[in-house]
Amino acid sequence: EPEVTQTPSHQVTQMGQEVILRCVPISNHLYFYWYRQILGQKVEFLVSFYNNEISEKSEIFDDQFSVERPDGSNFTLKIRSTKLEDSAMYFCASSPERRNEQFFGPGTRLTVL
């Protein structure tokens, strides 16, 4: 069964460094998302992406964040200058249609020191 994959599974970085989190959505899906979950807290929406542009973004998704679909398969989240409070599990998700099931990847645990 097709799955969303994410790399790396765990990323450790120093405060102020740039990180790129990578995702491969399910191949025939058209809608892509990033969410994050700070330890012990709710899963929070960051951004949605469709037709090569951002559809919606949350207040969390400030100028330090960007997303890109550099080719036909990858979907990336870049954090330009990481802060301690960016430490969280980051989930990528995809869905085939609008208002449909969103399928999540296994997540990337980001630790900012």
Next chain:
Amino acid sequence: SQQGEEDPQALSIQEGENATMNCSYKTSINNLQWYRQNSGRGLVHLILIRSNEREKHSGRLRVTLDTSKKSSSLLITASRAADTASYFCATDEVAGNNRLAFGKGNQVVVIP
């Protein structure tokens, strides 16, 4: 923004028993989705129920939706030890553009 809230927060049951979780929300929705998360792992999609549906089944799962009360319930019948996990509801709000708003989650422990 609207957030789903599950109730109860933690549930401990014997294998074979049924587990019921509730979720409430505050605004109009297009659909509501339930997810399972094993400790520290990814979110597994369980079931989606649309705003014009009242009940849906998938295997041992039964989901109900009451849009007048803005609430949903997830029933797991004949629970197994492997059902031990956190369960989250997530709402696709009419006001949103496909984003999901997640609740805090229910921790379910099934004792063999």
